Amino acid sequence: MSAVLTVADLAAKARTASRRLALLSRADKDAALLAIADALDAASADVVAANAQDIERGRASGMVEGLVDRLTLTPERVAAVADAVRDIAALPDPVGEVVRGSTLANGLQIRQVRVPMGVVGMIYEARPNVTVDAAALGLKSGNAVILRGGSAAESTNRTLVTVMRDALTAQGLPADAIGLLDGGRDAVRALLTARGQVDLIIPRGGAGLIQTVVTESTVPVIETGVGNCHVYVDAAADLDKALAITLNAKTHRPSVCNAAESLLVHASLTQEFLPKVLAELSGAGVVLHTDPAAGSAAEAAGIPHVPATDEDWDTEYLALEIAVAVVPDLDGALDHIRAHSSGHTEAIVTEDRAAARRFTTEIDAAAVMVNASTRFTDGGEFGFGAEIGISTQKLHARGPMALPELTTTKWIVEGDGQIR
Amino acid sequence: MSAVLTVADLAAKARTASRRLALLSRADKDAALLAIADALDAASADVVAANAQDIERGRASGMVEGLVDRLTLTPERVAAVADAVRDIAALPDPVGEVVRGSTLANGLQIRQVRVPMGVVGMIYEARPNVTVDAAALGLKSGNAVILRGGSAAESTNRTLVTVMRDALTAQGLPADAIGLLDGGRDAVRALLTARGQVDLIIPRGGAGLIQTVVTESTVPVIETGVGNCHVYVDAAADLDKALAITLNAKTHRPSVCNAAESLLVHASLTQEFLPKVLAELSGAGVVLHTDPAAGSAAEAAGIPHVPATDEDWDTEYLALEIAVAVVPDLDGALDHIRAHSSGHTEAIVTEDRAAARRFTTEIDAAAVMVNASTRFTDGGEFGFGAEIGISTQKLHARGPMALPELTTTKWIVEGDGQIR
Numbered sequence: 043m044s045a046v047l048t049v050a051d052l053a054a055k056a057r058t059a060s061r062r063l064a065l066l067s068r069a070d071k072d073a074a075l076l077a078i079a080d081a082l083d084a085a086s087a088d089v090v091a092a093n094a095q096d097i098e099r100g101r102a103s104g105m106v107e108g109l110v111d112r113l114t115l116t117p118e119r120v121a122a123v124a125d126a127v128r129d130i131a132a133l134p135d136p137v138g139e140v141v142r143g144s145t146l147a148n149g150l151q152i153r154q155v156r157v158p159m160g161v162v163g164m165i166y167e168a169r170p171n172v173t174v175d176a177a178a179l180g181l182k183s184g185n186a187v188i189l190r191g192g193s194a195a196e197s198t199n200r201t202l203v204t205v206m207r208d209a210l211t212a213q214g215l216p217a218d219a220i221g222l223l224d225g226g227r228d229a230v231r232a233l234l235t236a237r238g239q240v241d242l243i244i245p246r247g248g249a250g251l252i253q254t255v256v257t258e259s260t261v262p263v264i265e266t267g268v269g270n271c272h273v274y275v276d277a278a279a280d281l282d283k284a285l286a287i288t289l290n291a292k293t294h295r296p297s298v299c300n301a302a303e304s305l306l307v308h309a310s311l312t313q314e315f316l317p318k319v320l321a322e323l324s325g326a327g328v329v330l331h332t333d334p335a336a337g338s339a340a341e342a343a344g345i346p347h348v349p350a351t352d353e354d355w356d357t358e359y360l361a362l363e364i365a366v367a368v369v370p371d372l373d374g375a376l377d378h379i380r381a382h383s384s385g386h387t388e389a390i391v392t393e394d395r396a397a398a399r400r401f402t403t404e405i406d407a408a409a410v411m412v413n414a415s416t417r418f419t420d421g422g423e424f425g426f427g428a429e430i431g432i433s434t435q436k437l438h439a440r441g442p443m444a445l446p447e448l449t450t451t452k453w454i455v456e457g458d459g460q461i462r
Numbered sequence: 463m464s465a466v467l468t469v470a471d472l473a474a475k476a477r478t479a480s481r482r483l484a485l486l487s488r489a490d491k492d493a494a495l496l497a498i499a500d501a502l503d504a505a506s507a508d509v510v511a512a513n514a515q516d517i518e519r520g521r522a523s524g525m526v527e528g529l530v531d532r533l534t535l536t537p538e539r540v541a542a543v544a545d546a547v548r549d550i551a552a553l554p555d556p557v558g559e560v561v562r563g564s565t566l567a568n569g570l571q572i573r574q575v576r577v578p579m580g581v582v583g584m585i586y587e588a589r590p591n592v593t594v595d596a597a598a599l600g601l602k603s604g605n606a607v608i609l610r611g612g613s614a615a616e617s618t619n620r621t622l623v624t625v626m627r628d629a630l631t632a633q634g635l636p637a638d639a640i641g642l643l644d645g646g647r648d649a650v651r652a653l654l655t656a657r658g659q660v661d662l663i664i665p666r667g668g669a670g671l672i673q674t675v676v677t678e679s680t681v682p683v684i685e686t687g688v689g690n691c692h693v694y695v696d697a698a699a700d701l702d703k704a705l706a707i708t709l710n711a712k713t714h715r716p717s718v719c720n721a722a723e724s725l726l727v728h729a730s731l732t733q734e735f736l737p738k739v740l741a742e743l744s745g746a747g748v749v750l751h752t753d754p755a756a757g758s759a760a761e762a763a764g765i766p767h768v769p770a771t772d773e774d775w776d777t778e779y780l781a782l783e784i785a786v787a788v789v790p791d792l793d794g795a796l797d798h799i800r801a802h803s804s805g806h807t808e809a810i811v812t813e814d815r816a817a818a819r820r821f822t823t824e825i826d827a828a829a830v831m832v833n834a835s836t837r838f839t840d841g842g843e844f845g846f847g848a849e850i851g852i853s854t855q856k857l858h859a860r861g862p863m864a865l866p867e868l869t870t871t872k873w874i875v876e877g878d879g880q881i882r
Contacts (some may be wrong), residue, residue: 065823123727147580150834152844160826161854237676241856256657257680262857283879290881402874403485406580413879416571423882424572425564436579436661436870437682438858450856453844454822457834459703461710462843 049232052221053239056161056186056415059216063184063402064158066134066215071182074213075131078178080224081209082124085201089120092201093170099456100194108297112169113195123171124275126428130178133427136445137184151456158184160241163233165190165397167247170198177206177220179430183448188240190223190230191248234259241450244432244443249358262446264439266431268297269386270358271416274375275403276392277308281315283413284391288319290415293326297360299432300419304355304365304373307336317343328362335368355382372397376404376447383407385434386418393396408434408441470719471642473659476606479636482495483604484578487571488555491602491642494633497553501629502544502861505621509540528717532589533615543594546848550598554856555845557604558866560614565798571876577605580661583643583653585610585675586848592617597640601604601851602790603868608660610650612645612667628726654679661732661870668849684859684867686851688804689719690778691836694795696812697728701735703833704811708739710835711809713746717780719852720807720839726784726795727756732788737763740786741854749781755788775802778874792817796824805854807839828854828861843870 051458057227095114100110136156143153162178163184173191178185183408191199198220207217223229237260245255256263273291291302315343316339320330324345331350332340340347350434354365370377389411389415390401408417419441420431426444439447514537520530556576563573582605584596593611600607611619619642627637643649657680665675669688676683693711695704711722728738736759741751744765751770752760760767774785789795799808809831810821818832829839841849846864852860859867
């Protein structure tokens with residue numbers, strides 16, 4: 043009950059703040075962002091000290107070193123977080139953009155204008171830099187944010203939010219533009235059901251978090267981030283490109299959602315290309331989960347491998363592991379991907395125009411790549427200058443989301459007395 | 463359990479059909495739409511006969527005449543429904559539109575392309591023309607639809623769907639592009655939770671239906687249609703325009719969502735304008751629910767009125783009734799609207815640029831009108847050529863929705879071996 047009250051209170055304050063934010067000029071918002079960046083730099087030692095508490099608590103409870111690294115903020119990392127805020131200040135303001143418009147036959151002038159969403163809830167896991175990114179992207183797009191970070195980063199997040207709120211106050215802006223949600227699961231549930239008070243919830247994290255949010259929320263949600271990405275090497279592939287793309291997609295940064303999790307190889311390539319790519323993957327430390335045909339090729343070449351289970355085709359390893367299958371033809375690849383795609387990013391390597399055209403047309407995913415690594419599905423790579431997450435749903439936003447995706451639109455209709 | 467199986471089966475068939483639809487050319491889709499229109503014309507007598515059964519059943523169960531009229535299909539109305547399908551055939555195809563794109567520094571060519579949603583569920587009430595409209599808009603935008611009409615129109619809807627499915631089959635297209643959901647509430651619940659099988663659900667109907675869908679659905683929903691629209695007559699209004707707009711907004715078609723439900727009048731207008739507008743409204747048969755100040759004005763002029771209750775300010779009458787309040791100033795109007803708006807359409811009547819600018823900027827609604835009737839928030843009026851509903855939510859679509867709103871996008875990335 044108290045959690046519900048807390049969330050209602052937090053949401054009401056955020057709503058009030060959001061009305062101020064919606065009216066701010068770009069200059070005012072950018073000044074506030076630069077003030078936040080400076081404040082983060084000035085508070086670097088406090089942030090690192092708070093972060094040290096989280097790390098100590100994490101280590102004491104047996105947190106693995108990979109997670110400890112994601113959680114850790116050094117003075118250099120704090121400086122990078124502050125610089126990211128300055129980068130956001132430099133981006134164009136999405137608010138006020140006229141998306142379309144016309145003058146109707148009766149003289150009414152109509153235009154569809156970008157406006158802030160209002161109050162945006164972010165629910166995310168470890169990395170504390172998301173706390174600052176989300177607040178800064180929210181502010182730039184005129185939205186108040188309610189942040190719910192992982193409990194592992196609790197002290198860090200609290201310090202970061204305090205620093206940012208104080209900077210807003212010093213700028214004469216409402217501190218409630220940036221809210222931090224405390225409390226247990228009840229508080230999260232209250233946030234997810236604050237329909238009408240909260241306009242949008244963006245979950246960022248593992249499949250379990252996303253699933254919970256999607257199932258429990260009555261507030262509109264943008265689903266992000268689960269990526270079971272495939273690379274399909276077609277019969278007509280340039281095999282050098284295929285090798286480079288497969289290795290890059292799998293090994294460049296295995297822990298992220300746009301890394302490849304499955305490799306599909308055309309049956310005509312089992313003799314030469316398949317052993318070669320399996321050897322290179324294995325040499326890079328990648329565990330190979332093979333179907334019978336790929337297993338035979340690995341076996342013949344003396345490459346370590348394990349038989350793929352049914353689950354492997356649907357697994358987002360986020361690690362140096364890959365599922366490998368041989369497919370009879372392009373249709374086999376399309377069928378396999380349709381059955382197992384998470385709708386994030388799917389890639390084909392081919393020099394055959396017809397195959398590329400069918401693949402890009404028939405595959406239903408946020409991004410479809412021809413002769414490029416799956417790793418390019420990214421707001422930064424696409425030139426957006428920022429990213430709040432990668433949507434894998436079809437409603438509102440699909441693929442990398444940046445500032446415009448944090449806005450909605452409003453129709454403004456101006457007349458001189460028109461009636462129907 | 464059997465309902466669940468039915469929905470899963472229906473959704474699976476719709477998914478298979480949607481894959482065919484997504485690849486159809488505009489020419490193929492338009493030919494199918496024209497064939498459907500011709501088939502509806504040819505089956506007019508069957509449709510009218512099926513409709514007569516629904517009407518008989520309705521009358522026997524005491525259906526009010528207004529609803530009977532909405533339910534009724536005459537030969538002329540069937541012809542109009544068929545013509546509406548021809549109009550949809552004449553609209554541009556949204557699928558394939560390149561929304562944006564660029565060539566990145568590394569040579570990757572990226573473009574964001576409009577693609578169909580996939581499978582769209584429509585849940586709606588009485589009017590059987592929605593059955594045909596939704597199917598036609600779905601087909602034009604490359605989507606398979608699962609239709610759930612009101613039980614009052616059951617025979618009519620079944621006949622309409624059979625006619626349309628047969629027309630698709632005759633065109634060599636999958637009949638499962640148009641599915642009709644039978645069964646009770648369990649079937650609806652199964653549809654609402656068919657996440658992953660159904661891509662989008664659009665409810666069209668009263669507040670109760672919308673609320674149920676929004677609360678129970680795990681499939682993404684676009685909320686439509688509840689309109690508690692306000693007309694605010696400012697101190698600087700042209701009073702002739704104000705009178706015409708108020709009367710039009712309230713009385714032109716009171717049963718629809720863009721009709722006005724509340725009138726707010728600036729305190730400076732209580733002497734002359736207020737009695738005049740109240741008299742005209744009352745003369746047009748409108749019941750006046752007045753706040754104390756408006757009540758005094760009505761009383762003094764001998765105009766019938768009833769005191770407004772707290773509920774009146776939030777009531778969508780959809781009838782010849784209106785709530786009337788006197789506000790001290792523009793801020794009072796903004797506060798009142800913020801407290802009671804359903805986010806559909808809000809209008810100001812004023813010749814004051816500053817007041818108009820504040821109103822259009824500060825009011826958070828799908829459409830904000832200056833010196834125009836609220837009745838203009840409509841896909842047809844906006845020149846979209848069709849309308850599947852009016853979204854009152856902020857995600858994906860806001861305001862009148864037509865063909866583009868039934869699509870999502872996909873990023874197509876073409877390279878020649880790029881890696882990160």
